[in-house]
Amino acid sequence: MGSKYDVLVIGGGNAALCAAISARRGGASVLVLEGAPKFYRGGNTRHTRNMRCAHDAATEILTGPYTEEEFWEDLLRVTGGQTDEMLARHMIRESKDILNWIVEQGVRWQPSLGGTLSLGRTNSFFLGGGRAMLNALYLTAERLGVDVAYDAEVTDLEIEDGMFLAARLKRPINGQTEIRATSLVAAAGGFEANIEWLKQYWGEAADNFLIRGTPYNRGSILKILLDKGVQEVGDPTQCHAVAIDARAPKFDGGIITRHDSVVFGIVVNKHAQRFYDEGEDIWPKRYAIWGRLVAAQPDQIAYIIFDSTVVTSFMPTLFPPIAGQTVAELAGKLELDPAALEKTITEFNAAVRPGTFDHTILDDCVTEGITPPKTHWARKIETAPYLAYPVRPGITFTYLGTRVNKEARMLMKDGKPSANMFAAGEIMAGNVLGKGYAAGMGMTIGSVFGRIAGREAAKHARN
């Protein structure tokens, strides 16, 4: 490893590796500093499985076209308009070429996975999942001559007048604790694993949050950049949160701790009270609100309750459901008040109107006379054993980031573009995603802006 690189990439996920490869292909010498150990490299990319790219025709792995306009409309809808249209449209246009470019970097596609048919037209899945994708990118980067250091935690950045000079390391690499480079690409993710930071917005409730990714997504680079004059973007209180099994580990439980059973039953809080319409819309459109809903409940815990008739209606789960032969027995195991749970279920069952159940459409199975109502898929919970999953908020990622322009160049607080600092991935996702989410967009942001940031960083280094 030389003493000064053309391009320094901080981070080790999809965005970082796309930036490193693109910069290296642009002729730059590149060093990647990944703060995590090798096994945990890649931040949230480890747990991803697909990417949303626009395409004009069906392909071997995509069942039909997904035009730029349709992508834009989806983005507009999920963000409620909180997006930078110029940047978003630029990203969507670039996403078309990413489908091929990423394959040239060794990543392989496959048709959508079992149980994800609703994404078969819009999203391309990585063969073997996100870690397989990362492995391919790392192999390609190393083959091209990109240097990679693990356990390389950056503690400070030397920045003068919007110009990056050097990064300081917690532990030396080849005897050096200071890395100088002509350009910087910050692709180090958000701060979802930084409980103290989350507490600034969520208070003590954040102690009960589970973090779906590794403990290394602490947002330290984001914090340094914002402290040193980079303009911020995105709502700091926003995060992507889903309801995951309360028995999951504090960090890195990943995809397999999720639950898809909400629409098949009811959800109650620790007082055995329902608090939201479980049948509001089809699950792929609603799963991402339940993290916030549970976060708003006392002690940030809730229980999905269903009966034995629906067990095979959803994906098998890592943690088995907790079972009771009677509602009271189940309540006892969940440490809920048995009388309260019996009352809630009895009232719910009494409110269920007859209908024709079909979980693939917005069916006509509704409740009447209870608050909140269950507006679809409402069926009586009456066949023992009674089953439950305890759930807590599972934080996937945060939205606060650094503002960038079309070149992925960071903008300073005075609105001027930085001379040599670029950002890609979750650290700047807030530019495109003000709030909300649609599956696979995080990876699109990472690959598209990673590729652009690497190219522009290399161009700057050459000049």
Next chain:
Amino acid sequence: MDEADRLMTVCNSCRYCEGLCAVFPAMEMRRAFSDGDLNYLANLCHACGACYVDCQFSPPHEFNVNVPKTLAVARAESYAAYAWPQALSGAFARNGLVISIVAALSMAAFILGFAALNDRSVLFGVHTGPGAFYKLMPHNMMAGLFGAAFLYAVFALFMSVRAFWRDIGPPIDGRADGGSIFQAIRDAGELRYLHGGGVGCYNEDDKPTDRRKRYHHLTFYGFLLCFAATSVATLYHYLLGREAPYPWWDLPVVLGTLGGIGLIVGPIGLFMAKMGRDPALLDETRYGMDVGFIAMLFLTGVTGMLLLVLRETGAMGPLLALHLGAVFALFITMPYGKFVHGIYRFAALVRYAQERRTAA
């Protein structure tokens, strides 16, 4: 088995590996896993290692998901569980030792037998022309002995695979259809699933190569060529009345030579690949079984080739004894060694092809 069951529950709630091989799609067709199901999945696994390298939950992650190793353990246990007769299932426990002892005894028996049957001058004499081998051991004795050993092995394997087939779950009508068998022959013939989902196997690190697949092809097709050589020679003997040894250009010798080269190069390559493999992927307690079988194939190839090269010298007699000893030991240990992996895996591939057809 408990660990295999736990892993399949983890994998079934993830499914990222679905496109890598046959194991995961087969797993997704089930929600609970009986011992037979797990044995089926274990034998469907070709141990390419891709799902370990690609898994976000493999060690050191606390979920400790190691599918290749867990299925390797289950696979080896399944060999013992279905062995026929069951009294001999213990042969799998210390398989390397058993194979070595049988091989040594078998070769010693042929040497002693040759010495007892023949005069010293015949044993170390130079014999050429048709019928040269039968000066040391009468043809009918040779054919009878090897025919019996071979038939025993086939019968024992048949009984074993029948038990396996019944245990891995009822197919629609209990029988294998032609289309599924044809599909399985293609999948096995090209080692479709020893391929890391398309890039190659994972060996010592996270860089995939096709090395093991190539050496396995050399070994397997080498074995088939040798078997073909023996079959052609048998036909020559009984149909055409032509006695071995045959000239170097004749079909049995050409087939045997090509096969012999495969049986020397292939096992060496497989052995080297095994030694270099990341131990995290392997059931290391079965080293003896794996190496024992590789060694038997290698020994068969080497003694056969030496016999071909030196058949017109005084070394022919002892070499023939060694070669026949090696082949005899290979035959009678087939149902009780690593050889069975091919049989069970083939049966699993047939079942998988059936399941795919039923699901489609």
